[in-house]
Amino acid sequence: MELRKYFEKYHDEETCIEELRDKRLQNGLSCRKCSHNQHSFRRVDLKFQCKKCGSRMSLRSGTVMENSNLPIKYWMICIELMTLSKRKFSILQIQYLLGHKRYEPIWLMVQKIRLVMQKRDEKYTLRAYSEFDSEFLKEIDKLTYKKKTKDTSEN
Numbered sequence: 001m002e003l004r005k006y007f008e009k010y011h012d013e014e015t016c017i018e019e020l021r022d023k024r025l026q027n028g029l030s031c032r033k034c035s036h037n038q039h040s041f042r043r044v045d046l047k048f049q050c051k052k053c054g055s056r057m058s059l060r061s062g063t064v065m066e067n068s069n070l071p072i073k074y075w076m077i078c079i080e081l082m083t084l085s086k087r088k089f090s091i092l093q094i095q096y097l098l099g100h101k102r103y104e105p106i107w108l109m110v111q112k113i114r115l116v117m118q119k120r121d122e123k124y125t126l127r128a129y130s131e132f133d134s135e136f137l138k139e140i141d142k143l144t145y146k147k148k149t150k151d152t153s154e155n
Contacts, residue, residue, distance in 0.1 A: 006080055016072045017046065020059060024048070031055055064116045070105055074098050075113075078106075082113055 010016050021041055029048060030037045036052035047056040060066050065075050077098065081089055095106040 006077075010073065010076055013071050013073045016076050017059065019076070020063075020072055024059065024063075029057075032057065064112050068105075068109065068112075070100075070109055074100070074106075075109065078109055079113055082110070082117070 010019065025039070025041075028037060029039055031039070031050040031053060033055045034050065034053045036050050038051045039048040039057075040051060041047075041059075042049055042056070045056075046059040048059070049056050058066070060068065060072075065072065068075070078094055081094065081097070091103065091107050091110050094110060095103055098106065100106055
């Protein structure tokens with residue numbers, strides 16, 4: 001998804017909360033006490049409530065966002081930026097893009113996302129093929145072309 005379309009789709013915190021809620025329900029949510037899988041969502045405190053035993057679970061619990069006070073919109077924007085680009089974003093750039101005053105919470109958020117991405121990448125190994133960066137291949141082509149022209153001019 002293009003970044004422009006992303007910001008049009010998730011333009012406010014409420015939309016991001018709805019999206020996260022839907023994803024959590026879609027992936028399956030089970031109660032920690034009774035293992036029941038049907039919940040209602042309480043907008044007042046952003047918690048799921050088990051329909052069987054009544055225990056509550058935070059929208060963020062069990063996710064990378066657990067124990068964070070940053071808005072869910074920050075998390076979604078940061079995840080999108082980190083997965084959209086091949087290049088790394090500096091934490092200062094992300095802090096500036098989010099308009100957040102303090103560096104430390106943004107640093108912690110980025111570190112948590114990187115850790116989750118690293119764990120995900122460790123699950124998969126390349127077997128039959130490898131993927132290269134197109135810019136890297138262009139540089140190799142330039143170098144080999146220069147070498148060929150240099151060798152032919154010397155002969």
